[in-house]
Amino acid sequence: MTIDSAEPDAPAAPGHRSEPDRTTTGRRGAADPVKALLHRHRELCARAVDPLEIAAGLEAHGVTDRTAARLRHRDVFSLAEEMYARAAHDGEEGPRAEAGARTGPRPWWAVLALAPGVLGAAVVAGLRLTDGQARPAVAAFGALALVPVLHLAFRRGPLSTRHRTTAPARAWTCWLLAYALAGDGLLSAARDGVPHGPWPLATAPVLALLLACAPAAWCAHLFAARARRRLTASRGLEEFAAAVRPLLFGALGLFAAALCGLLALCGTALDQPPAYAGAGALGLLLLLARLLTARGFPHVPGRVLTAAGAAEALALTSVLAARLPGCSFLAVPVDRLAAAAGPGAVPALACGAGALVLLVQAARTLTRASAHAPPCEAS
Template sequence: MGGGGADPVRELLAEHRELCERATHPWEIAAVLEEAGLGSAAARRYRHADVFSLAEELYARVPRKPADDEPPPGTPAVAGPRPPQRASGWRHRCWARGALLGALLLPLVTVLGAAAGRPGPAAGSAGSSGPSQVGTAAALVLAAWAACGAADRAARWVRHAGQVQLRTVGTLAQFRARMRPVLPVALGLHLAVLALTSFTALAVLTAIAPRPGPAAGGLLQAVIHRAGPTQWVAQASLGLLIAVAAALRRCGRQSVALAGLLTADGLGAGLSAVRSCGLLPAGWAAAPGALTALATGTAAVVLLPYAWVALGRPQAHR
């Protein structure tokens, strides 16, 4: 690629014309060129000092295509493609809401599955406080649901931060450097809100239906110990998954976000079914929150690296 003709950029422009027409900022073009392996040395063959200045020329040479919902004047409206797009969007939203609901219900579903499993020593010990465990799981579900609004606001903030950086910083390297802490901060804020809603829900449950036995340490200690360590880990991993999926959805990666939620739903349901058949070790599998932590934690671990890379690109914040 490149050449020594009178206009060495023309060949590159022809190769990436569609990208240049759709781009809303030169950085989108620069990011794609870098992903294609075009670095500073290659940019010099096109008579530019770096990839960013080359992308600026490509961006300046090509007129922007109008948005899909704003046809050029004089172009007859095409009614055919629009209804399928709306229908597809409606179906996708239904799938997304169903997948989110399935993930939110995992703490309750896995506890109910353990109570309905085959009796045994471990099952008996875990089920000895069955109603209490079900109530705790239901409170955690309500807390996670209440924190979903915070996850969406954090996701909106991630996208807004990206759009602000697009307008203010001068290079692609600066953009990426400034966006690195944005996702971790958003996830941390959501987990803090989730911790607050979880503590509040468990406090209300403890006040309404205290556990049998002497109450030592007051309400604070009773609330902390209402859910076991595994359940707190499961709640954190569920919140992490929901926040990452929300950020990906707000930044144009709806299909990846949906896939992550469906993965957690499928893993949770599958592990519960396998446990009901007695095919999982009774010790850790019977602990409340263990299967939720495994299912949501696995999906979150897969989504996080992708989100870290994808949300650091200008294209995610158009």
């Protein structure tokens, strides 16, 4: 029987330092999944101001509470807290301070949001105080001035889209507003057989929509601020979504109430029908599209705005095309709809259907934590 020269458990000789086991070290490093996740999202952790932004960014990259449980954490928020602490230990405070400086409040958006309504009221007053050839000049000036004013009003603040809107979406938005101004009058004239102008302009609903820019921005700010607080108090993604969903519906309800009040006020002041259905649906459609685009979801709003505008254009074109010989059948659907509910049923149906689609999309996407992260973390 042979005896081994050295036992496995024999202590090392004095003064001899055993070399580290590279295999064990490698396995230990590989067994630290949080470290691997931290390395994969090092830019996110470097720019985050607090753990909540890391949690939102992780959700945007597909990390869920179930994933966090596999990493021995109760939820994504707990995982984000460890990643934030470990990133801070590695010396990442410099970029965080810069990120915090970039996300500071900009109070001017509240003042700028009033500009479209003020300009719209001035243009409407000019139209009512002038006649003859001066009225088209005032209308043209107002239309040209509203474009830069609206752009300036929503360049900063809670409805800022950060250049995510596309040219077709902007064009169809302008068409929807133009139809709200003159579409019902043109449709009624075309159905009566006299499609050549001038057509009556619905200035009251359009003025109410311009005045509603301020409550829209305020409701969006209120929703974002309350959602941020819920992000601090929540301890799971599902808990956060359940808490934010009523905030979203509450903000939309507040805006709808404010818009209805403005429609009633403008209709009474200008002695015109307030068009609650058509203008109300359009206002909700535009607000939902702006909210989704500002939070990084521009694709569905762009398509819905295109579909709503195309539906209005198709309805108007079908009535005009019905005047051609043998084409009277083209106007039958629009004629029946207008005879049953008036010409305002066309924009109410088109914009209402679009607003419903965007409401479902908003309930799915704006209740995510990643929707309330800064752009650099949510992208």
